[in-house]
Amino acid sequence: MESDEDVPEAVPLPPISEGNGTEAPDRSALVSPGTDPNPVPVTLITGFLGAGKTTLINHIICGEHGFRIAVILNEFGEELGIEKALMQEQESAAFALQDVIELANGCMCCSVKTDFVQALETMMQHRSKFDSILIETTGLANPGPVAAALWTDEELESGVCLDAIVTVVDARNISHQLAGRPGSGHVNEAQQQIAYADVVLLNKIDLMPEEELTKLEQRISGLNAGADIIRTQRCSVPLDKLLGRGCFNSSQWQGLGEALDGAAQSEAQGAAGEADIDRLHLHDSHVGTVCLQAPEPVDLTKVRYWLDTLLWETEAAKEDIYRMKGVLTVQGSDRQHVLQAVHEVEPAQGPLVMADHAQQ
Numbered sequence: 001m002e003s004d005e006d007v008p009e010a011v012p013l014p015p016i017s018e019g020n021g022t023e024a025p026d027r028s029a030l031v032s033p034g035t036d037p038n039p040v041p042v043t044l045i046t047g048f049l050g051a052g053k054t055t056l057i058n059h060i061i062c063g064e065h066g067f068r069i070a071v072i073l074n075e076f077g078e079e080l081g082i083e084k085a086l087m088q089e090q091e092s093a094a095f096a097l098q099d100v101i102e103l104a105n106g107c108m109c110c111s112v113k114t115d116f117v118q119a120l121e122t123m124m125q126h127r128s129k130f131d132s133i134l135i136e137t138t139g140l141a142n143p144g145p146v147a148a149a150l151w152t153d154e155e156l157e158s159g160v161c162l163d164a165i166v167t168v169v170d171a172r173n174i175s176h177q178l179a180g181r182p183g184s185g186h187v188n189e190a191q192q193q194i195a196y197a198d199v200v201l202l203n204k205i206d207l208m209p210e211e212e213l214t215k216l217e218q219r220i221s222g223l224n225a226g227a228d229i230i231r232t233q234r235c236s237v238p239l240d241k242l243l244g245r246g247c248f249n250s251s252q253w254q255g256l257g258e259a260l261d262g263a264a265q266s267e268a269q270g271a272a273g274e275a276d277i278d279r280l281h282l283h284d285s286h287v288g289t290v291c292l293q294a295p296e297p298v299d300l301t302k303v304r305y306w307l308d309t310l311l312w313e314t315e316a317a318k319e320d321i322y323r324m325k326g327v328l329t330v331q332g333s334d335r336q337h338v339l340q341a342v343h344e345v346e347p348a349q350g351p352l353v354m355a356d357h358a359q360q
């Protein structure tokens with residue numbers, strides 16, 4: 001790269017092998033000319049609320065790839081620790097998972113310049129400890145500003161390189177999410193997340209019939225013709241399809257213009273600079289979070305009753321609660337419990353999952 005103004009260039013990659021997915025990707029392919037000869041590849045994991053982003057991170061850190069991985073997690077609410085608690089603490093993950101930083105207080109795409117860049121810089125002070133970084137955005141994040149920070153921030157620019165944007169899509173709910181109201185502009189978060197993706201995981205395929213999946217693939221291609229679309233259940237995907245892709249370059253931003261709708265398109269085509277990217281940042285201000293804390297261990301029967309009433313008997317909640325998750329300390333139990341619920345248009349089964357969590 002000649003100067004700070006230039007867009008970083010990616011080196012053309014050899015074709016991705018069709019192996020069994022457990023081989024370590026070839027990191028030599030990730031080197032950008034003229035910058036740090038060994039930048040740390042960053043994979044940005046995005047996707048609407050409850051699509052399966054944490055499930056994907058668990059799949060990656062439990063995989064046999066030989067990478068040491070650092071993770072940045074972003075909570076939409078102020079409550080730290082839930083995302084981390086939902087991550088596997090399996091033995092196989094212990095080697096891979098080197099560092100976790102959690103960002104609370106909103107969405108990293110809204111505070112790119114402060115929280116996100118700062119967290120990444122802090123992480124980079126220990127860069128000898130890991131080979132690769134995963135960043136999980138909130139379900140309402142626009143990946144654009146986060147991705148852009150990786151190559152427009154002077155401090156970070158040479159030390160890291162964006163390897164790929166991976167968007168997890170909930171096959172059961174994506175049609176509803178794509179139809180959701182836009183932010184202040186013409187596209188909503190679900191559309192943005194697909195438009196920016198290098199790889200789209202069409203997840204939760206166990207919940208949808210084949211013909212619907214085919215239609216969804218066509219719809220996703222219509223939003224982003226350049227993305228690889230991979231069907232998954234529980235985000236189970238060969239890791240060489242995700243890591244070591246080195247697929248980010250300036251043409252990605254131009255390709256985005258085709259994916260976004262007319263009004264956003266003119267902005268996207270010039271989106272090589274920060275100002276343009278900020279203009280793409282359209283957020284749904286109607287969505288917020290509520291965090292509840294119990295000072296004492298909870299009575300599980302009462303919690304279940306409260307949740308049933310809230311989710312099934314309150315008309316407004318049926319429509320308006322997109323996602324619930326939490327970690328519960330339960331009376332009479334020495335194990336922590338995980339609470340998971342994802343809004344479904346036509347739930348096939350109870351939306352609530354409560355499971356014993358292995359960790360104390």
Ligand SMILES: Nc1nc2c(ncn2[C@@H]2O[C@H](COP(=O)(O)OP(=O)(O)OP(=O)(O)O)[C@@H](O)[C@H]2O)c(=O)[nH]1
Nearest residue numbers: 048049050051052053054055139203204233234340
């Ligand atoms: N049936 C089914 N459930 C899945 C699949 N993948 C994930 N889930 C479940 O979907 C719920 C949400 O998964 P998460 O991985 O927490 O989703 P997320 O995108 O990280 O959620 P947020 O961070 O809250 O946006 C959990 O209960 C998962 O167990 C799948 O392929 N099929």
